[in-house]
Amino acid sequence: MLKKIAVIGTGYVGLVSGTCFADIGNRVICCDIDESKINSLKSGVVPIYEPGLKELIEKNTEEGRLFFTTNIPAAIRESEIIYIAVGTPMTPQGEADLTYVKAVAQTIGEHMNGYKIIVNKSTVPVGTGRLVQAIVEKASRSKYPFDVVSNPEFLREGSAIQDTMNMERAVIGSTSTHASTIIKRLHDPFQTEVVETNLESAEMIKYAANAMLATKISFINDIANICERVGADVEKVSEGVGLDSRIGHKFLKAGIGFGGSCFPKDTMALLKIAETSGYRFKLIESVIETNNNQRAHLVSKLMSVFGDIKGKTISVLGLAFKPNTNDMRSAPALDIIPMLRELGAFVKAYDPIAYVEAERELGPQAVFSNDLYETVKDTDACLILTEWDDVQKMDKDQIKQLLRSPIVIDGRNLFDPAEMKERGFIYQSIGRSSVWEAELVSKAQ
Known part of the structure; x- marks a missing residue:
């Protein structure tokens, strides 16, 4: 009825x-x-x-x-x-x-x-x-x-x-x-x-589900950070681990951490629920810490190329916490753009949908646009924060021509490092081998 x-x-x-x-x-x-x-x-x-x-x-x-x-x-x-x-x-x-x-x-x-x-x-x-x-x-x-x-x-x-x-x-x-x-x-x-x-179990199911997914994300990001140090490829590691039916592939994609309206808020709330009940939830404490650190890790990759980004102009592609939404709640961009500004960089930021919401949140900290190529034009390096379809399909040759230096720091592992090397990019991603060309790096600095 x-x-x-x-x-x-x-x-x-x-x-x-x-x-x-x-x-x-x-x-x-x-x-x-x-x-x-x-x-x-x-x-x-x-x-x-x-x-x-x-x-x-x-x-x-x-x-x-x-x-x-x-x-x-x-x-x-x-x-x-x-x-x-x-x-x-x-x-x-x-x-x-x-x-x-x-x-x-x-x-x-x-x-x-x-x-x-x-x-x-x-x-x-x-x-x-x-x-x-x-x-x-x-x-x-x-x-x-x-x-x-x-x-x-x-x-x-x-x-x-x-x-x-x-x-x-x-x-x-x-x-x-x-x-x-x-x-x-x-x-x-x-x-x-x-x-x-009962009521209590239903309420706990929601928090437990989100905390488990957040844990998988932070886990693979920590694995990615180890992969970078030992020469492993996190994409292959994730593929191999995910084939275990007890684990699965979902939420095992390395990147710059979780955002949005649920995971950041719900993991913190679950910590408080545990605290109120007299239990210290150390695992979720670590999940939150790893997620927060992952933003700074991406910026450190940019710093490893330039040494100092003061006075540099950086283009940021993607502002919403994920594609197909204009939701800026706990989006990585809200942490990363202020970090870039504190280090003395100028920022041009692109998002096809959320650029209005991002400007409302970040104000004068960046120049905002829904034109990808105009955003990249005359910038010293490009940071990818959201895997929008048009970012994944962007014309790499045109991007290379528009950039002052062919530097792409990819927080979403969208591209094949071998292809980026062949195209002449200085390319860094998460948990995979970096593309370094000594001559290009020298010119970038």
Whole structure:
């Protein structure tokens, strides 16, 4: 049976989830306190870049299944299932900030008009479901029955629609079998495997999954750093290790570390959860340390060519934390560009989508553009930070002509070192042999 759903929060998770629930036939009201965002969505302007999302919003709006409003109380009253999908940003202490989750729980409690299933979609620490339950019960004065469910998201930015419509699994933690059954049926059209558990386990599954993936990334980056010192090729090491079915190839690609809205925040939050429970999680401490160090490692490669980059102009290709998104949250560029500036370099930065968001974050620290070749023109070296398709397919001969010196420092291992050597580049990547030509290096310096 199709349901009436309210999704409170029109950020990345809320907007994608709400739109996909509408696309499988439900009536969905996406709510937000940000009036300008809601007005934009009503007029067809989508505040985030996600392939296929704009078209899906237009389709379901036109077909009368998807609505946008700032009237959250009315949406609560009209809906049977209420999803909480607000942000849980990291506090200065590294904890998840539950301010918005608490505020939504309070609002739900104040405007209950019958039985509701309240579903936490936001990534929250263990115990948040019980906290939401207590807030709603107090705010509603126990007038109406309700149940709380934890249904964490596992979306990858850049492929979120695909991930939702063909989800690998749905985790449903609940305070009642009745609520769990309803949310399970809601996921039937996605034909996914469902894990049913209690609230606490569902909340922990989300953090454990992200921490495991972050660990794989930091592990292969540490292996890459060793490979550079012993003459091994991390690409071949990763290939060989990944063929072990117990390990797999995913998240074993060396680079400049993880960014985005999940891994940095969730690994820190998991540290705090462990700390609160009286346990020191040394492994995750190391994962975070390795990730932070990987940014500086890329800059050190540039320094190894020049010795001193003061007065040099460096082009940076890719600003978003990954391709096919305009998300700048914890993007490596936010660390690397300030490092370059502190060392006295001038920076020209390119991204096909996120250049506007990057300029908002970094201000005058760089000249921003969505023109790749104009960015590279007359720069002393090129740093690759994001594996955008047009960066991978760029005309290398033209790039070489535009650069003052044929220096490419590749943080994403996009190119074959042998080919780059043949083309006459000074080329450094992560965990692989460097291309050094003494005469070229001398000219670069």
